[in-house]
Amino acid sequence: MPHPALPALAQASQDLLAAVRRDAPLVQCLTNFVSMNYAANALLAVGASPAMVHAEQEAPEFARISGAVVVNIGTLSAPWLESMLLTAASAGQAGTPWVLDPVAHHATAFRRGAIQRLMDLRPAIVRGNASEIIALAGGQSAGKGVDSRDAVAQAEQSATDIAASRQTVVAVTGEVDFVTDGKRSVRIIGGSPLMPRVTATGCALTAVVGAFAAVSRGDAYTAAVGALSCFSIAGERAGALAEGPGSFAWRFLDALAGLEHDCLTRASPLR
Structure with missing residues (x-):
């Protein structure tokens, strides 16, 4: 069922954005080569402090001083997987x-095995x-590589099942986003059709989810909702001015940085 108090959820999300900007939480990202630069810039734009620390020799130790850790398997390799497992455990x-961002986890046997081991380490948010998400729940998806060929609405039950069985929060992103903790759920509208045409936009979102989780005091559901709401509003604003994916990429960072103190309550994207 949808969350019964959307205005309160929007206010809580707004409060988390203010906390990110006030506290500049340190977010450790074990992310893929393609997304490092854009994800780091998105974190800076929203007010957080990025740290792209992934080496096995230091990443587990660094997790203990970070506000949050983000694990993205986009360009997975055996050494990176070992570091991810040790860091998540730490x-x-x-x-x-x-x-956890399970990029194309269903594409190969190596990825399928990796994602199960990571899920067993209990991420706060997926x-x-x-x-x-459909594949993660054991269903048959139409995905090809990193691209989604399924509608978010088709993944809502899968997300709910994963959240309930794994005691985690699941955020499904697409034309209309969906967030659930297995009991509560909410949809988030907005964004821009240009977002999927800029590489690493989704990876950057996962990093920003980490920033919100760092200041959420254990409320992973609101953290996910807050981060996705910011991306929705910033994406819509950038898309209205962009001439194509190139100009959208930098306009989107500017839009994230320019989010007002009341943007999530004044024009809430929650439904």
């Missing part, structure tokens, strides 16, 4: 929230596209 031991 984050869990330290009480540091960590966010953020993926519809095809990734």
